[in-house]
Amino acid sequence: MADSAETRKLVYLVTGGCGFLGEHVVRMLLQREPRLYELRVFDLHLGPWLEELKTGPVQVTAIQGDVTQAHEVAAAVAGAHVVIHTAGLVDVFGRASPETIYEVNVQGTKNVIEACVQTGTRFLVYTSSMEVVGPNIKGHPFYRGNEDTPYEAIHRHPYPCSKAQAERLVLEANGRKVHGGLSLVTCALRPTGIYGEGHQIMRDFYHQGLRLGGRLFRAIPASVEHSRVYVGNVAWMHVLVAQELEQRAALMGGQVYFCYDESPYKSYEDFNMEFLGPCGLRLVDTRLLVPYWLLMLLATLNALLQWLLRPLLLYAPLLNPYTLAVANTTFTV
Numbered sequence: 001m002a003d004s005a006e007t008r009k010l011v012y013l014v015t016g017g018c019g020f021l022g023e024h025v026v027r028m029l030l031q032r033e034p035r036l037y038e039l040r041v042f043d044l045h046l047g048p049w050l051e052e053l054k055t056g057p058v059q060v061t062a063i064q065g066d067v068t069q070a071h072e073v074a075a076a077v078a079g080a081h082v083v084i085h086t087a088g089l090v091d092v093f094g095r096a097s098p099e100t101i102y103e104v105n106v107q108g109t110k111n112v113i114e115a116c117v118q119t120g121t122r123f124l125v126y127t128s129s130m131e132v133v134g135p136n137i138k139g140h141p142f143y144r145g146n147e148d149t150p151y152e153a154i155h156r157h158p159y160p161c162s163k164a165q166a167e168r169l170v171l172e173a174n175g176r177k178v179h180g181g182l183s184l185v186t187c188a189l190r191p192t193g194i195y196g197e198g199h200q201i202m203r204d205f206y207h208q209g210l211r212l213g214g215r216l217f218r219a220i221p222a223s224v225e226h227s228r229v230y231v232g233n234v235a236w237m238h239v240l241v242a243q244e245l246e247q248r249a250a251l252m253g254g255q256v257y258f259c260y261d262e263s264p265y266k267s268y269e270d271f272n273m274e275f276l277g278p279c280g281l282r283l284v285d286t287r288l289l290v291p292y293w294l295l296m297l298l299a300t301l302n303a304l305l306q307w308l309l310r311p312l313l314l315y316a317p318l319l320n321p322y323t324l325a326v327a328n329t330t331f332t333v
């Protein structure tokens, strides 16, 4: 589409816009949304890379703010046509308290919804997660499932519980009257395990491998499959949903969609090795040496150590009972 001033009229707000996914959403909007007039990037921690984005035709507004603070959210939302809400505390390693996870992921989402209602913003896209569905606490596999597949979504961990609550709030808010009398249109996207440029967990595996002399030790059978999805495709999915939400409000409003892009079904560790192998790491199969019960014991010891050391330092290894259970349960969409 021709780049002309009259086509540029939309104001987008991306919360969590400096995060792993958020940054890709910001860059995708600048590349693929020709109607963009202003792009507001709202985050607790603003990245220095934002400065380089301010030289283009779109007004990029960096807003340092906290989604748990309703007034800061309302100020950022006011005047926006579309909100893409990616901000969240993605913590399954015990770094944050359950209360903090709830405060950010649930209360923060409530604040975004109420800000849309109060200021008249009609379109809200929420970044939910596969974990809203599973794996559940019973370790039931979810094999090539979709949004309609029956599954007992029972959770105890603060992160999936908070994502499930937030997603429900977003979907229930669909159809609420916003300031000005029109209806709010909401949609939630459930990415599976995202990978790509800037993925911190992939970095953590890489550095763990370096510490172990270029080796990573297989904890999960290759037969366990996880769906993974490239971050650029997840960003594109968010832009597509945002662009279609107005024209297809009746079809998409209040709906939830898994995000998957045909990335190979592999175990989490084997999938990571697609990238870590070429970086010089190798995956050593130690399952004969370290049976599952011993892994669970080590994971439990890690959790105990984390609890004991908390007053002194943050000990948050990749292996804990929750991450082991999730890694060890097939979840493919």
Ligand SMILES: NC(=O)c1ccc[n+]([C@@H]2O[C@H](COP(=O)([O-])OP(=O)(O)OC[C@H]3O[C@@H](n4cnc5c(N)ncnc54)[C@H](O)[C@@H]3O)[C@@H](O)[C@H]2O)c1
Binding pocket: 015, 016, 017, 018, 019, 020, 021, 022, 042, 043, 044, 045, 065, 066, 067, 068, 086, 087, 088, 089, 090, 104, 108, 127, 128, 129, 130, 163, 190, 191, 192, 193, 194, 195
């Ligand atoms: N990474 C994945 O595999 C994955 C998969 C499915 C869904 N998700 C969801 O995608 C979203 C983004 O995840 P990510 O992997 O990019 O995580 P991330 O931690 O890289 O990004 C989250 C961003 O939110 C910001 N943030 C956190 N608390 C905030 C607050 N109180 N106020 C304002 N900003 C705050 C952080 O500063 C960060 O920039 C999250 O909602 C997460 O639940 C992630």
Ligand SMILES: CC(C)[C@@H](O)CC[C@@H](C)[C@H]1CC[C@H]2[C@@H]3[C@H](O)C=C4C[C@@H](O)CC[C@]4(C)[C@H]3CC[C@]12C
Binding pocket: 090, 092, 128, 129, 130, 131, 192, 193, 194, 201, 219, 220, 268, 269, 318, 319, 320, 322, 323, 324, 326, 327
């Ligand atoms: C130490 C081994 C047992 C190792 O295999 C553990 C891997 C573990 C850190 C990851 C296995 C599955 C990952 C989760 C999954 O990809 C989906 C997620 C949903 C998303 O919303 C946030 C990230 C995550 C919880 C992701 C986190 C890392 C794993 C648990």
